[in-house]
Amino acid sequence: QDNEQPIVLLMKQQLSKKMYELLLEIGSIADQQSVKIYLIGGIVRDFILQRPNEDIDLVVEGDGIAFANQLKKQLGGNVKSHEKFGTATWTTEENHKLDIVTCRTEYYDAPAALPNVRASNIREDLRRRDFTINAMALQINKRQFGKLLDFFQGQEDIQLRKIRILHTLSFIEDPTRIIRAVRFALRFQYELAEHTFELALNAVPMLKQVSAKRLLREFELLQKENVTLDAVTCLQSLGIWSTLFHREPNEHTMKKLSTIIKEMPHPFITFLTIAYGQKDWHVVIKPYALISEHNQMIEQLIKMEQIDIKNESLSSIHDQLHLFQDDVLYLFAQLTNDQKLLTYLQKRKQLNLLLSGKDLIDKGLNPGPDFSDLLHQLACLQLDEIIQTKDDAVTWLENKVAELPLD
Numbered sequence: 216q217d218n219e220q221p222i223v224l225l226m227k228q229q230l231s232k233k234m235y236e237l238l239l240e241i242g243s244i245a246d247q248q249s250v251k252i253y254l255i256g257g258i259v260r261d262f263i264l265q266r267p268n269e270d271i272d273l274v275v276e277g278d279g280i281a282f283a284n285q286l287k288k289q290l291g292g293n294v295k296s297h298e299k300f301g302t303a304t305w306t307t308e309e310n311h312k313l314d315i316v317t318c319r320t321e322y323y324d325a326p327a328a329l330p331n332v333r334a335s336n337i338r339e340d341l342r343r344r345d346f347t348i349n350a351m352a353l354q355i356n357k358r359q360f361g362k363l364l365d366f367f368q369g370q371e372d373i374q375l376r377k378i379r380i381l382h383t384l385s386f387i388e389d390p391t392r393i394i395r396a397v398r399f400a401l402r403f404q405y406e407l408a409e410h411t412f413e414l415a416l417n418a419v420p421m422l423k424q425v426s427a428k429r430l431l432r433e434f435e436l437l438q439k440e441n442v443t444l445d446a447v448t449c450l451q452s453l454g455i456w457s458t459l460f461h462r463e464p465n466e467h468t469m470k471k472l473s474t475i476i477k478e479m480p481h482p483f484i485t486f487l488t489i490a491y492g493q494k495d496w497h498v499v500i501k502p503y504a505l506i507s508e509h510n511q512m513i514e515q516l517i518k519m520e521q522i523d524i525k526n527e528s529l530s531s532i533h534d535q536l537h538l539f540q541d542d543v544l545y546l547f548a549q550l551t552n553d554q555k556l557l558t559y560l561q562k563r564k565q566l567n568l569l570l571s572g573k574d575l576i577d578k579g580l581n582p583g584p585d586f587s588d589l590l591h592q593l594a595c596l597q598l599d600e601i602i603q604t605k606d607d608a609v610t611w612l613e614n615k616v617a618e619l620p621l622d
């Protein structure tokens with residue numbers, strides 16, 4: 216009779232028949248093994264919201280890894296386990312991936328640090344989660360199949376359209392939840408519950424203690440929702456930007472950002488765009504440059520600030536900038552609203568050199584410094600439209616070769 220619960224209908228609607236039947240089967244195996252097993256996290260929320268979700272997260276009150284191995288024994292497939300975390304991924308014969316973990320409690324030795332874990336029960340496992348809407352579980356043991364555990368009124372918050380943390384220290388324990396809160400609020404068009412908003416506001420300074428890697432990763436997830444501009448505004452209302460970068464994005468910055476993220480949708484670039492313009496922008500952004508490409512970008516942008524191309528011809532701009540990467544020039548042009556630089560960049564990208572290395576070799580030149588110098592000169596002449604045809608280029612090359620000292 217339990218199977219007539221409305222949530223079971225929603226599960227049936229949203230899961231493939233195969234997956235639904237697999238869950239029934241897993242429930243039976245859990246019964247045999249005398250463990251309680253639950254679907255958990257985003258998928259439970261999404262059944263209720265009737266939104267598609269394929270991520271099957273299962274928790275067992277018992278040994279998650281042993282249970283995954285039991286599934287493999289009875290149903291085939293493969294298990295990859297992480298002993299340290301008590302987690303396993305079971306890949307079925309049909310290549311479905313299911314995550315299976317041991318119910319656990321997390322406890323924090325220090326605010327914003329990574330948590331310690333120990334095995335526990337389902338209630339404890341739900342209690343360590345981020346928001347009420349993400350803290351529901353659906354039991355799938357045979358007799359309780361589809362029994363919803365909702366200790367924290369997640370269903371009610373779905374009705375109320377609220378993102379609500381489970382306890383007052385939540386954001387202090389893990390300040391990245393502030394960014395997660397904004398992510399779910401924007402995805403579902405919910406609001407942060409009043410108290411949750413206040414606690415987020417108070418916890419924002421803690422974000423400075425979160426590693427750049429974690430912060431960028433969480434921001435990347437946010438950015439994947441394609442709501443970056445709203446997210447930036449929302450995070451601004453929480454004071455995140457003034458805390459991290461001593462700067463609030465104004466209307467101008469937002470306009471730039473909307474252009475830049477289309478070409479460069481990386482969270483580092485978003486941070487950079489927000490931080491840019493103040494005297495110490497490179498100092499505040501530096502901790503977030505985790506890959507050499509981003510470090511180089513900072514160095515090149517600093518160099519760009521010393522170059523003035525206002526009254527220069529395209530060729531003399533090319534002389535100064537040919538070693539700068541396209542994306543740095545693009546970014547700098549957008550950040551400083553430099554139309555001339557954008558034009559140069561566009562021309563440079565469209566430039567097709569009229570001579571190739573092979574043409575030079577045919578004229579008896581050997582690859583080396585002269586070689587690349589000649590190609591650079593040709594690029595300059597083409598940018599200034601002094602040379603426009605292959606014939607002109609060949610004639611120019613012949614004169615050049617004649618001028619070269621014989622060796």
Ligand code: ATP
Nearest residue numbers: 256257258270343344345346349350389391392395
């Ligand atoms: P999505 O729909 O984006 O996959 P999700 O709810 O499945 O969202 P995940 O980031 O995949 O989110 O995390 C799975 C579950 O783990 C969440 O539903 C939440 O219960 C819990 N969780 C993840 N990150 C945290 C965190 N920083 N603090 C507390 N709980 C978290």
